[in-house]
Amino acid sequence: MSPAGRILHITGQVQLARAIALVVETGIADHIEGHAHTPVELAESLNLHAGAVHRLLRMLAAEGIFAEDEHGRFHPTPLSSVLASGPASIRDLLRQPWQDIVWATYLQMPHTLKTGEPAFDAAHGMPFFDFLAANPEAGGLFDAAMALISEPEDASVAEAFDFGAYDTVVDVGGGRGGLLAAILRRYSDIQAVLFDQPQVLEEPSFLDDSLLRRCQLVPGDFFSEVPAGADLYLLKRILHDWTDAQVVTLLRNCRDAMLAGGRVLVVEAIIQPGNAPDPIKAQDVGMMLLTHGRERTVAEYSALFEQAGLTLRAVHPTAEPARVAVIEAAV
Numbered sequence: 001m002s003p004a005g006r007i008l009h010i011t012g013q014v015q016l017a018r019a020i021a022l023v024v025e026t027g028i029a030d031h032i033e034g035h036a037h038t039p040v041e042l043a044e045s046l047n048l049h050a051g052a053v054h055r056l057l058r059m060l061a062a063e064g065i066f067a068e069d070e071h072g073r074f075h076p077t078p079l080s081s082v083l084a085s086g087p088a089s090i091r092d093l094l095r096q097p098w099q100d101i102v103w104a105t106y107l108q109m110p111h112t113l114k115t116g117e118p119a120f121d122a123a124h125g126m127p128f129f130d131f132l133a134a135n136p137e138a139g140g141l142f143d144a145a146m147a148l149i150s151e152p153e154d155a156s157v158a159e160a161f162d163f164g165a166y167d168t169v170v171d172v173g174g175g176r177g178g179l180l181a182a183i184l185r186r187y188s189d190i191q192a193v194l195f196d197q198p199q200v201l202e203e204p205s206f207l208d209d210s211l212l213r214r215c216q217l218v219p220g221d222f223f224s225e226v227p228a229g230a231d232l233y234l235l236k237r238i239l240h241d242w243t244d245a246q247v248v249t250l251l252r253n254c255r256d257a258m259l260a261g262g263r264v265l266v267v268e269a270i271i272q273p274g275n276a277p278d279p280i281k282a283q284d285v286g287m288m289l290l291t292h293g294r295e296r297t298v299a300e301y302s303a304l305f306e307q308a309g310l311t312l313r314a315v316h317p318t319a320e321p322a323r324v325a326v327i328e329a330a331v
């Protein structure tokens with residue numbers, strides 16, 4: 001492909017991204033998941049334009065999203081099935097309310113490039129987490145999306161570190177409890193605390209009654225303080241949301257709350273040197289657009305630990321499909 005062709009190919013992917021979101025939003029993905037449909041049938045039941053539906057599905061089928069048979073019926077494929085309702089679905093991320101938030105943010109990217117400030121704040125008039133707290137529908141979609149992103153990696157994180165040597169683990173900003181569920185299942189003696197904002201704790205969907213017997217739910221603001229008296233403090237996908245100064249506050253709060261001999265475990269993607277293909281660099285730009293945070297190198301985390309009175313002890317890699325490392329720090 002020529003350089004110009006390659007660039008136009010990349011920029012054209014935006015059309016695919018919109019089409020994928022639309023087959024979710026209109027219900028096309030759910031209909032086809034039930035059984036194969038022609039575009040005419042889809043158009044009739046969903047009040048759409050048959051010709052437009054056909055052309056959209058033909059484009060998606062060329063990417064392996066749906067497959068057309070010789071009678072013009074579109075069937076589900078593994079790539080289309082994750083767009084339909086169901087336990088493995090990623091549809092919440094692609095539904096209109098969340099998509100509108102994301103696209104409005106992209107329109108403000110020039111603001112980020114000029115100022116270094118998040119496009120999100122320019123688009124929505126307030127910081128990301130304030131917006132989620134003020135808009136329960138968006139907040140719920142974000143929590144569900146985080147749980148979706150985290151679920152495949154939680155078991156790898158629980159395996160990557162020997163939690164068995166500790167009594168109580170606090171998951172600071174632990175969301176819906178997926179990581180704690182993985183740890184509690186693997187280590188039958190450990191006790192846990194799920195700490196997050198009150199509205200997030202309303203749905204600790206990963207913790208069933210038997211796990212909840214070993215897990216306290218504690219609401220609060222991690223910039224004020226975190227629950228005291230534990231020997232392990234987990235921060236997974238938290239520090240990358242915040243500035244260096246805020247990260248030092250969070251780490252200090254954990255250090256102050258922690259028992260002697262305890263550990264702080266920061267679980268984050270690590271920025272590697274060089275320009276090899278690396279999705280973490282796109283994730284970093286995502287953080288820049290949404291929050292005042294960033295993805296960081298190990299050296300950057302190490303320097304922030306020092307400022308908080310902690311020392312980096314080890315970096316534990318995690319197994320696929322996780323793309324995060326467990327960075328262990330102690331006083």
Ligand code: SAH
Nearest residue numbers: 146150173174175196197220221222236237
């Ligand atoms: N650790 C989880 C969730 C990460 S998303 C995971 O890896 O999937 C960031 C989390 O930080 C959200 O659950 C959010 O509610 C929480 N959070 C944001 N600001 C907070 C605050 N001031 N106090 C406590 N939790 C906060």
